[in-house]
Amino acid sequence: MSMQQSKNNQAQIYIGMMSGTSLDGVDGVMVRFPDIDDGSDTGMQILATAYIPFDAELRQRAMRLQQASDDELHHEAMLANELVQAYAACVKKLQAAAEGQAVHAIGVHGQTIRHRPELGYTRQTNNPSLLAELTGIDVIADFRSRDVAAGGQGAPLVPAFHRAVFGRAGVSNVVANIGGISNISVLAADGSTRGFDTGPGNVLMDAWVQQHHGKTYDVNGNWAAQGTVIPALLSRLMGEAYLHMPPPKSTGRDLFHMAWLQARLQGFETASAVDVQATLCEFTAQVLANDIARYAADAAHVYVCGGGAFNRLLMQRLQALLAAQSCDAAVSSTAALGVAPEQVEALAFAWLAQRFCLRLPGNLAEVTGARGGRILGALYPA
Ligand SMILES: Nc1ncnc2c1ncn2[C@@H]1O[C@H](COP(=O)(O)OP(=O)(O)OP(=O)(O)O)[C@@H](O)[C@H]1O
Ligand SMILES: [Mg+2]
Incomplete structure (x- = not known):
């Protein structure tokens, strides 16, 4: 050497x-x-x-x-x-x-x-x-x-790091990073690792609250929590082809931006802004929950990092949607592992x-x- x-x-x-x-x-x-x-x-x-x-x-x-x-x-x-x-x-x-x-x-x-x-x-x-x-x-x-x-x-690129520092032999865990875009790392019990960008993280919620309240983000998801999810809009958002592509895949603002959202809001012009925000939060949670249930059904924990870990409504909905899909994983922030989510x-x-x-x-x-x-x-x- x-x-x-x-x-x-x-x-x-x-x-x-x-x-x-x-x-x-x-x-x-x-x-x-x-x-x-x-x-x-x-x-x-x-x-x-x-x-x-x-x-x-x-x-x-x-x-x-x-x-x-x-x-x-x-x-x-x-x-x-x-x-x-x-x-x-x-x-x-x-x-x-x-x-x-x-x-x-x-x-x-x-x-x-x-x-x-x-x-x-x-x-x-x-x-x-x-x-x-x-x-x-x-x-x-x-x-x-x-x-x-x-x-x-x-x-x-982060799944390799997540595996190196958060991986535990014999335990299946997920690290979910909710930044502008969300990505998950599936740290399987057998030591194998999968990971991909699931879809939007905060990017759509941020854009919507910016447009309606001039704020950069919806603090703790408080605004979204005052609204009611619009099922027809949610299912239209869930129809995005990217969400149904198999990994490997990655995405960004190139796809998920305000124009993407505006195109899907056609026909929902009379919907109230707060209900749209509630729907965007639910959308973000549902995309994540579906992919976790699909690729890591046996996960014991979902550790969330990125700014989305501070969105209380999003975290609650993620936990509830996993449970609804018979996934027993406990959702917490990476703070539980000793590293602050940000x-x-x-x-x-x-x-x-x-x-x-x-x-x-x-x-x-x-x-x-x-x-x-x-x-x-x-x-x-x-
Ligand atoms: N208290 C909070 N309540 C709700 N959302 C929050 C809060 N704090 C931060 N956020 C969200 O987190 C975002 C910033 O997260 P983060 O820095 O992880 O994303 P990022 O810069 O896109 O990172 P990356 O691309 O590395 O994942 C903010 O734009 C906001 O949407
Ligand atoms: Mg950031």
Whole structure:
């Protein structure tokens, strides 16, 4: 083993940052991972967490880049530079909270503006060179492209991390990440792992509450809880072809956006806004419950992460809909496993950065559909 490798295998500190499809902001975490070779796995240790919210203007600009527009290359590059200011601020906050820790590398997802694996590409806007310049730390970025190049969906990438840290031998569990889009990781008792994007998470509920109340999200699902589900609208939403496709599959704002919803609201013009919100919440819960019942009927637990874990109505409905399908799984947030729900995805990108540094595959081919395990990401040296 070379000196470089033996040094890399020691317990090391990483920063992971995720800014997802909700476009709410950047979640960051500083974590010490144990030496993966010495067998004495003492578990990971979270040293600091930080959150940098995006302002409305940045959110709008990122959203506009999801569709064709004038001079996109310029707008994309300018957005990337501004995003990196938020990433750098997040790193600064983490370093202030965990003073004096030497960070081995930063894993940063970037902001997805197009996700078209069926056409052979996925784009996370980012300027990792600028982040390396501003922080003086090695940056690993662009984790999805190599999986797509190998014929995979490039998503979801988190199931490998969920398996590594939340998997328990002999127990079947599900980790459900409810971000803008929802994805599940099925951690089967036999050690196998499945995972895919189930469909919308918060993205439709967020868009609807934004349009009607000017708020970025429906706090705790309180507004939806005042409405009544519209069965005919719910069944129309459930008719979306993506929901009935077999995995591997991944999706994003490319499919689930306001225009998608507006098209399905035709004929429901007289429905009250609050009832539509209740229906969107039920829709999100039902899509998740159906897929869990279908692919993980024997699960003992469903651990929810992502901002959706804070939506009380959504969590209640998920539990009730699972029970209605004779699935005994107990629904709770990942806090029950010792990791706050908003930190899981950022941790996953710290973990993926470590995988890159150790030159180990970061994907699970059985999840993404890639031709095999691949080392994910690219290095931008400090
Ligand atoms: N108290 C709350 N009540 C209801 N919803 C909440 C609450 N807190 C957060 N959320 C929802 O969670 C969203 C943010 O979740 P999160 O950061 O996990 O999503 P994301 O950025 O799309 O992440 P990813 O793509 O990594 O899954 C918000 O937009 C909002 O819809
Ligand atoms: Mg977020």
